[in-house]
Structure formats: structure tokens, C-alpha cells
Amino acid sequence: MKLLSLLIVLIVFQEQISCFSLNIPASPGYYQDGDFVIGGLFSLRVTSGDTRNMFNFNDTLYFPEFVYEDLTKNYQHMLAMVFAIENINKDQNILFNMSLGFYLFNVDFIEVKAVESSLALLSGESPPVPNYSCRPEKTDKLVAVIGGISTGISTQISRVLSLYNVPQISYAPFDQSLGTRVQLQSPYQFPSPTTVLYQGIIQLLLYFSWVWVGLLVPDDMRGEVFLRDITEEMTNHGLCVAFAEKGEVYTSEDPAYWKIFLKRVQLPRVMLAFGVTHAFQTSFPIFTLYSSFDNVWITTSDWYITALPFEQDLIYTYFSAGLSFSVHMDEILGFKDFLGSVQPRKYPHDIFMQDVWSIIFECPRSYQYNVRELSQCEQNGSLSTRPLHVWDMNTSPSSYKVHAAVYAIAQALHEELSLRVEGGSLDQSVLQVPLPWKLHPFLQQGQLGRSSNTGNIMNKEVSATKLDIFNYQSLTSGTKAQVKVGEFVFESHSVQRLSLNDELITWGENLNQTPVSVCSQSCPLGFRKTPVEGKPFCCFDCVLCPDGEIANETDMDHCIKCPEDQYPNKQRNQCLPKIKAFLSHEDTLGAVLTSVAISLAAFSAMILGLFICYRDTPIVRANNRNLSYLLLVSLMLCFLCSLIFIGQPSTVTCVLRQVIFGVVFSVAVSAILAKTFIVVVAFKAIKPGSTLQMWMVTRLSNAIVCCGSIIQVCICAVWLGTYPPFPDVDMQSEFGQIILLCNEGSTLAFYCVLGYLGFLASLSLLIAFLARRLPDSFNEAKTITFSMLVFCIVWISFVPTYLSSKGKTMVAVEILSILASSAGLLGCIFLPKCYVILLRSGGHSRKKLLK
Structure with a gap:
């Protein structure tokens, strides 16, 4: 029995030696005892990195780290956890009069420190001793851990805590791929309204007509998912990605690369930045040093520009036109008052406050054991009096998550303890802290999401209905601030509302109006x-x-x-x-044609009157005055029938004008053919021994006129019976006009009418040409030959001209052809006779004619 006791003492002594034999400075933590302890791993600085070996914490010489930046605003995350625990401890009903404690560490942004601090939570000492519990009074009370600020740090913490099944709640932005990075249990994550965020960004871009957008995303799985989804949404809404830059710009040591990148940034006027700020914070000096352009930056709440304390004037100069989306959060009740009451002497054991306070109040600092201590600093100062670029009294999204995580753990403890109370096993005199993994079932019932190795996510997204939109501004008082300028409310894809107060938005120092971001200027009307x-x-x-x-x-x-x-x-x-157009009497062309037609018809009537008056003269009688009367009447009707072509087409006029034109002209040409025939036969009939008698000639001439006209009448009758002309419209021939016209119906019938007229005219021309050498006195052969030649030329030229004309011109061409051919017949045949009748009527006799 004594030997066994000695062995136990040696084992305990060896364990204590192992725990206290570390020869390097500890990474200090802030510990407050309680019945249950929650670990917290936060990031307060940007440092040069860890100088110790990752796998052996005992035998490496330690060199002080170089601190690039102190992110004083991230200290609010710790205070949110302290505030939540203090409130929970004040309420005796939550934990059945038991208290919560905490053990807080600063891991900066270094994953090695995250692993070390996670081991310190499990061993109770810092630096840690893996697989040893150096402080059982600490480690046995650990129930859960909150941390870290990014996916990478959360992953390293989870790889340690999951070995011991300790619950971990990450306050980093939600990352669906986090479950695939951890071999055992992944941490719980707060749901992220990605669908709402995407739609809000799209609606904002559409609101300002920003269609040419550059993207800046982290070079990880979360950045890949965002790039894929937002590109798809932008394409669906007619927006374009100018370029997509992944990862850290500053990692390239080639200045030429920076200039190339900055040249690309100048292409679009709008930049969409996604990811946590610290992933790109070393890029900000590049913007401030090299950029002279005015871009509008659209960010999410994770891109927390105001968390950067360095060169705030430059930061706000180049990001003052920024717009930021943040999930709408109700203010944590009493948190601002708590922040205003925080002072170093109120929390003397808070080693992190030493650094933060000395920076915020610009106090002299001294180093002792690598821990900053206050020296000649304002002890009674209030955080509420500090400028925004070093401290923000408003609750940040990360602080809100930390506060909610503490209450989620407290609720899980409450439910676990409630089961023990109901079972009668809770004895406060002999306190037994519940094993950490017993809280998992209760945490899973909450609103926290969890990634698994298979990719399944529980409650991964709770659709937030409202996003607040903030604008980075320099206020009139000189203070830099984020001003709420609008909100985006999302209920469904079909019900969403973006409201912005444009008057509150400032677009930077060099922009007086809303910038335009397009690859090509808008195409104007037309x-x-x-x-x-x-x-x-x-x-x-x-x-x-x-x-x-x-x-x-x-x-x-x-x-x-x-x-x-x-x-x-x-x-x-x-x-x-379009204007309805047709050849009307009011048109200049229509009025001229009407006047010409009436004048020629009147002239024909005058010649007819003259022939009637001098009907007994030899020249009238010698040329068959009946045929002359008939020809003059038909020519007069030819002139008048052209009037039917003028005016708005109707069914009656469309039918009558071609029929009347064809029939009247056939009568006129038939009469000319008969006159030509009489000229030839008359001279043959008076020769001695001729068997032809004049009475037979007269009857034959009448038969020619009748047959020639009847054939044309039959052609027109067939035309009207099969496919007659009808009123039609032509909308294409004349620009801006609807041409009202007569469709000829059967084109074949129309050209048959013209062809038949051509046949009669050609026959007359041929006969007259053969009779041209007969005696000149009262011989009409020459005048008929010339008149038929004119007639044929007119109508031969009519066909191609008619076919190449459009609209009103077609009608005018046909009218001109009618008038020209009729005038040619009238002038060639009757004007010489009128000259003889009026000027030389007394010098002719039957005898002279016979000679």
C-alpha cells in the first residue's frame, strides 16, 4: 500500500515538473474563475508571426514579435464576452445560482498561436503541455470555447478541441467548407444570410446602374463560392465582372504587379470586396500610396475598414465613398453603458486592457516580460470619449456574435442542469461540472449551424429579412463614421425592397455626383x-x-x-x-394632269365641232367623216378617262378606269385601222376594172371598228369575271406613306389589254407604212404612220417605266401615257386637216383630188 502511494506521488510530482519546466515566456491569458469556464480565443493584433517551432514549445529560443498594428476595436469582442458573462451571473435562475468564468487568449491572426492557446485551455497552463492537465481547477471546468475570427483560425482551434469533443462556437463569417477541413467535429457557426446579401448587392448595383464591377475576394473556398454565386447573379441581371482578384495583393514582391493591379482597379468605378478585413489589410497601404482614383467600394460587415487604426485620414480618403452591408442587429441592452464604464482599475487582472488602454489614450508604455503595463496613463478615462478611428461605441457584428454565443452556451448549460435537477442528481455541495460533449445536443437545438465532414449543414442559414446599408463618411466635426443611408428588406425573391436616402450618401472628396461604372457608354435612343x-x-x-x-x-x-x-x-x-397618299386633284401633279386632260378633251371637242361645221368640204368627206367623228369622240373620251385615275381609289373607280381605258382606246385604234384600210382600198377601188365598190369599203370599215372593239370588250369581260381590279394599299414603296392604289387583280389580263392595243396599233402602222407611196392629196397614210409610230413608242416605253415606278408615280406614268398617246394621235392625224380646212379650204375640188 505504501509502495502504491509512493508511485502516485512520483507520478504527480513528475507531472508538476513537466508543467513548470518550461523555459520560455508564457502567452498570457485572462482568467476569471467560475463554476463553469468558457474559453475565448480572440485576435487583437497584426504581428510578424510566430518565431517558435510549431511542434516543440519547450526548447526554442523566443524572440519578441514585431507588432504591425494594434486592432483596438477588436477588444470589444472580449468585452462583449465579459459583459454577457457578468449579466448571466447576475441572474441566479439561468445556472441555478452557479457562476460562469472565462479564460481568454489573444491569438493575433496566427494559426500556430490558435493551436497553442487551444492546448493551453485543455492543460490549464500557457505555454501548454499537450496531454497534461496542469491546472485541474481550470481544465475540469471548461465547457465550451468561443473563437476564432477567421475560417483558418477556427479550423486550427477545432482540430485540437474536436479531439476532446469540446464544443466550439466560431464567430467568423459562415463558411460552408469548414466541415471538410476538420477531421472530427466541426465548430458551430452563426448563420449567414448569403441569399439576402447577394440580392441586396444586386439591387444596389441596379439602383445606381453600376454594370461594370471589379471583385476582390479571398483565395479560399469561401471566396470561390462567393465568386461563383455573385457572378451568376450578376449575369442574370445584366451586370458584368470587370475582373476578379483573389488573395492578398501585397504578397507579390514585384512592384510592377501592384501597378498592374491598380491599373485594373481603375477600369471599373465600383469595387466589390468580400471577406474579412485582415485578409487584405496589407493591401491598404498600396491603395493609399499608389491610387489616385475614386472608386466606390461595396463591402460586407466582415470588411471592417474602421477597425484599422493606421492612417485613418488616408483610409477614409480612399474608402470614403464606400457602402457596406450589415445584418440588421438590435442594440445589446446596456452594452454601451458597460463600455463607457470600463476602466483598468475595474478589471485589474485584464492584461489585454493594458495594451488597449495605452493605445486608445495614447499613454506612455513600457515593456516588462513582454506585457504592456500602464504608466502615467489616465485611469479615469472613458471609452465613449475616444474618436471613432480608435474606438467605436456601436456594437460590431463580431461582438454581437460573441455575446450571442455566450448566451447559447449558457442556455445549453441551463437545459443540461435542468435535466439533472429533474433527476435529483444536482448537488451543489458536491459540484460536478458536466462533461463538455454533453452540451452538443442542446447546442444543436439552437439557431447555430454546424458543418459536417459530409457537407451537411444544420440550420446553415436563417433568412434575415433586413440588411442595413452604411456609408463611410467624414462628418462636419472631423469625425470619421459609418452613417446608415438605407436598408434592404428581403422576404422572397419576388418580394424585396431597397430603400436609400441619396442625400445622405457622400461619394468622396473628388466626386460631386453619383459615379458611373460602365464598360461602354449607354447606347442612345435610335x-x-x-x-x-x-x-x-x-x-x-x-x-x-x-x-x-x-x-x-x-x-x-x-x-x-x-x-x-x-x-x-x-x-x-x-x-x-404613316400618311395616306394617293394622286389627288389637290396635288400639284394631279392638278396639272387634270388640267391637261380637260384641255386636250376640250381641244378634241373643238376639232370635232370644226369637222362637223366643215363636214361637206372635200377633205372631210374624202377621209371618211364618220370614222373621223368616231375617232375624235373616242380620243376625247381617252383624255377624259384619265381623270378616273386621279382621286382616292375605290372599288368602282378601280374597276371602271382600266376597262374604260381599254375599250375606248380599242375603239380609237380600231377606227385608225379602219381609216388606214379605207385609204388603201379607196385608191384601189377607183382604178379601171376594179371590182371593189365603195359601199363595200364603208361596210368593211364599220366591221373593223366593231370587231376590234368587241374583242377588247370580251377581254375586259373575262378580266372582270375572273380577277377584277380592287382597291389596295402599298405600305413599303414610299417612306412614311401608305399609298392607296388599285391592284390590277389579274396582271395577265391587264397586259392582254395592252397587248391587244399594241396589236391593233402595229397592224395600223404596217398597213399605213405600205400605203405611204400612194398619191399625197388627201392621203392619210403618212399621218397615220407617224401617229402610230408615236403611239407605239409611248406605250413601249410605258411598260418598263410602269414596272420601275412605285406609289403615285405608277398612276402618273399611266396617265401621261394615255395623254401622250392620245395627244399624238390627235396631233398627227387631225392638225394637218385643221390646217387645210381653216387656211386652204377653197383650193380643193373633187377633180384635183382625182388628179
Whole structure:
């Protein structure tokens, strides 16, 4: 029995020797005892890194770290945990009159320190002794741990704590991939409203018409997921990614790379930064040293620019136009008053307050055992009096998470203790701290999410309905601040609302108005976009809309074709109603043609009157006056039938004008053919021995006129019976006009009418040409030959001219052809006779004619 007792003493003594044989300075922690202890791992500084070996904490010479920056605002995270624990301890009902303690460490942003501090929580000493419990009074009370600030640090903490199944709550931004990095149990995470955040960013970009955006994301899985999702959302809403920069810019030692990066940053006027601030904080000096441009930075609450204490004037100069999204949080009741009452003598054992207080109040500092101590510093100062760039009295998102994490652990303890009370096993005189892993079932029932190795996430996202939008500003008092300028409320993809107060937003020192971020300037009205090969769809050229199409909005991908009854204006941004056009009597051309037609018809009537008056003269009688009367009447009707072509087309006029034209002209040409026939036959009939009699000639001429006219009537009857002319519209021939016209119906029938007239005219021309050598006196062969030649030339030229004309011109061409051919017949045949009748009527006789 004595031997066994001696062995136990030796083992305990050896353990104590191991715990106290460390020859390097401890990484100090802030410990406050309680019935239960919660560990806390926070990041208060940016240092040069750990100089000790990662695997052996005992035998390495220690060198003091170089501190780049003291992030004084991150001390609020610790105070949020202290504040929550103090409130819980004041409420005796939560833990059944038991108390909470804490053990806090600063791990900076170094993953090795996170591992070391996690081991220190388990061994009770710092530096730690793995697999030893040097301070059972500390380690046996540990129930959970809160930390760290980033995914990398949270991962290293979890790799240690998960070996002992100690619950860990991370206050880092939610990372779905965290479960795949930890081999055993992953930490609990606070849900992140990623869907709401994406939609809020998209709506903000659309609100200001920022379509050309640069992205700055961390080079990790979380950055990859964000880049993939936000790019997809932007593309769906017509927005483009100008470039996407991953990782730390400052890691490159080549200054040329920085200049290339800054040149890329100048392309878009809007930069979207995602990720925690410390992942890019060494890039900020590059912006302040090299950048002379004015970008608008859109960030999330994780991008906490105001946490950086260095060169605040420069930071706010280059980020003063920034807009930040933050999940709407209710103020923690009493937390501001608590922060205002914090003083070093109130918490004399808080070793971290020594550093923070000396920085915030700009006190002289001295180093002793690598711990900053207050020296000649204002002991009664209040944090509420300090400027924003070194301290912010408003609750940061991370502080809010830490405070909520403490209450989540306290609630889990309450539920575990409640089960023991109901079972009658809770005896405060013999206190037994619950084993840490017994809290897992209770933590899983809360609103915390947890990643697993299989990728399943419990309650990974609770849709936050509101995001607050802040603007980095320099206030009139000289204070730098984040001012709330709007909010985004999200209920569903179909129900969301963005509200902004534009008057509260400042766009930096060099911007007087809302900046524009586009790859290409908007295409004005009347122009459409055309893509540029090799560039995103936000980069385009502007092309004028083609004829007949308009663009009544800016940046249209395709022009809109105007309806048939409308036409585009000169700017091609509006469709105007087309004007109905036809050859009317009010038009200048219509009035001229009408006047000419009536004048020629009147002239024909005068010649007819003249022939009637001098009907007994030899020249009238010698040329078959009945045919002359008929020809003059038909020519007069030809002139008048052209009037039917003038005016708005109707069913009646469309049918009558071609039929009347065809029939009247066939009568006129048939009469000319009959006159030509009579000229030839008359001279043959008077020769001695001729068997032809004049009465037979007269009857034959009448038969020619009747047959020639009846055939044309039959052609017109077939035309009207099959496919008659009808009123129609032509919307394409004339720009801005709807041409009212007559559709000829059967084109074949129309050209049959013209062809038949051509046949009669050609036959007359041929016969007259053969009779040209007959005696000159009262011989109409020459005049008929010339008149038929004019007639044929007019109508031969009519066909190609008619086919190449459009709109009102077609009608005018046909009218001119009618008038020209009729006038040619009238002038060539009857003007010489009028000359003879009026000027030489007395010198002719039947005898002279016979000679």
C-alpha cells in the first residue's frame, strides 16, 4: 500500500515538473474563475508571426514579435464576452445560482498561436503541455470555447478541441467548407444570410446602374463560392465582372504587379470586396500610396475598414465613398453603458486592457516580460470619449456574435442542469461540472449551424429579412463614421425592397455626383447594342437601327420594327403614323394632269365641232367623216378617262378606269385601222376594172371598228369575271406613306389589254407604212404612220417605266401615257386637216383630188 502511494506521488510530482519546466515566456491569458469556464480565443493584433517551432514549445529560443498594428476595436469582442458573462451571473435562475468564468487568449491572426492557446485551455497552463492537465481547477471546468475570427483560425482551434469533443462556437463569417477541413467535429457557426446579401448587392448595383464591377475576394473556398454565386447573379441581371482578384495583393514582391493591379482597379468605378478585413489589410497601404482614383467600394460587415487604426485620414480618403452591408442587429441592452464604464482599475487582472488602454489614450508604455503595463496613463478615462478611428461605441457584428454565443452556451448549460435537477442528481455541495460533449445536443437545438465532414449543414442559414446599408463618411466635426443611408428588406425573391436616402450618401472628396461604372457608354435612343468580340456583354458598340426599325429605350439589344402602318422618325426612336397618299386633284401633279386632260378633251371637242361645221368640204368627206367623228369622240373620251385615275381609289373607280381605258382606246385604234384600210382600198377601188365598190369599203370599215372593239370588250369581260381590279394599299414603296392604289387583280389580263392595243396599233402602222407611196392629196397614210409610230413608242416605253415606278408615280406614268398617246394621235392625224380646212379650204375640188 505504501509502495502504491509512493508511485502516485512520483507520478504527480513528475507531472508538476513537466508543467513548470518550461523555459520560455508564457502567452498570457485572462482568467476569471467560475463554476463553469468558457474559453475565448480572440485576435487583437497584426504581428510578424510566430518565431517558435510549431511542434516543440519547450526548447526554442523566443524572440519578441514585431507588432504591425494594434486592432483596438477588436477588444470589444472580449468585452462583449465579459459583459454577457457578468449579466448571466447576475441572474441566479439561468445556472441555478452557479457562476460562469472565462479564460481568454489573444491569438493575433496566427494559426500556430490558435493551436497553442487551444492546448493551453485543455492543460490549464500557457505555454501548454499537450496531454497534461496542469491546472485541474481550470481544465475540469471548461465547457465550451468561443473563437476564432477567421475560417483558418477556427479550423486550427477545432482540430485540437474536436479531439476532446469540446464544443466550439466560431464567430467568423459562415463558411460552408469548414466541415471538410476538420477531421472530427466541426465548430458551430452563426448563420449567414448569403441569399439576402447577394440580392441586396444586386439591387444596389441596379439602383445606381453600376454594370461594370471589379471583385476582390479571398483565395479560399469561401471566396470561390462567393465568386461563383455573385457572378451568376450578376449575369442574370445584366451586370458584368470587370475582373476578379483573389488573395492578398501585397504578397507579390514585384512592384510592377501592384501597378498592374491598380491599373485594373481603375477600369471599373465600383469595387466589390468580400471577406474579412485582415485578409487584405496589407493591401491598404498600396491603395493609399499608389491610387489616385475614386472608386466606390461595396463591402460586407466582415470588411471592417474602421477597425484599422493606421492612417485613418488616408483610409477614409480612399474608402470614403464606400457602402457596406450589415445584418440588421438590435442594440445589446446596456452594452454601451458597460463600455463607457470600463476602466483598468475595474478589471485589474485584464492584461489585454493594458495594451488597449495605452493605445486608445495614447499613454506612455513600457515593456516588462513582454506585457504592456500602464504608466502615467489616465485611469479615469472613458471609452465613449475616444474618436471613432480608435474606438467605436456601436456594437460590431463580431461582438454581437460573441455575446450571442455566450448566451447559447449558457442556455445549453441551463437545459443540461435542468435535466439533472429533474433527476435529483444536482448537488451543489458536491459540484460536478458536466462533461463538455454533453452540451452538443442542446447546442444543436439552437439557431447555430454546424458543418459536417459530409457537407451537411444544420440550420446553415436563417433568412434575415433586413440588411442595413452604411456609408463611410467624414462628418462636419472631423469625425470619421459609418452613417446608415438605407436598408434592404428581403422576404422572397419576388418580394424585396431597397430603400436609400441619396442625400445622405457622400461619394468622396473628388466626386460631386453619383459615379458611373460602365464598360461602354449607354447606347442612345435610335441605336442598338452590338457585342465586341472577346469582351463581356457589358462591353459593346452602338449601331444605328436599320430602316423601318426604332430603339425607344437606351441600351436595347435589338431594334423594334415599326408596324406596317407606321414609320420611324429621323432619330429612329419613335414610330409615327404613316400618311395616306394617293394622286389627288389637290396635288400639284394631279392638278396639272387634270388640267391637261380637260384641255386636250376640250381641244378634241373643238376639232370635232370644226369637222362637223366643215363636214361637206372635200377633205372631210374624202377621209371618211364618220370614222373621223368616231375617232375624235373616242380620243376625247381617252383624255377624259384619265381623270378616273386621279382621286382616292375605290372599288368602282378601280374597276371602271382600266376597262374604260381599254375599250375606248380599242375603239380609237380600231377606227385608225379602219381609216388606214379605207385609204388603201379607196385608191384601189377607183382604178379601171376594179371590182371593189365603195359601199363595200364603208361596210368593211364599220366591221373593223366593231370587231376590234368587241374583242377588247370580251377581254375586259373575262378580266372582270375572273380577277377584277380592287382597291389596295402599298405600305413599303414610299417612306412614311401608305399609298392607296388599285391592284390590277389579274396582271395577265391587264397586259392582254395592252397587248391587244399594241396589236391593233402595229397592224395600223404596217398597213399605213405600205400605203405611204400612194398619191399625197388627201392621203392619210403618212399621218397615220407617224401617229402610230408615236403611239407605239409611248406605250413601249410605258411598260418598263410602269414596272420601275412605285406609289403615285405608277398612276402618273399611266396617265401621261394615255395623254401622250392620245395627244399624238390627235396631233398627227387631225392638225394637218385643221390646217387645210381653216387656211386652204377653197383650193380643193373633187377633180384635183382625182388628179
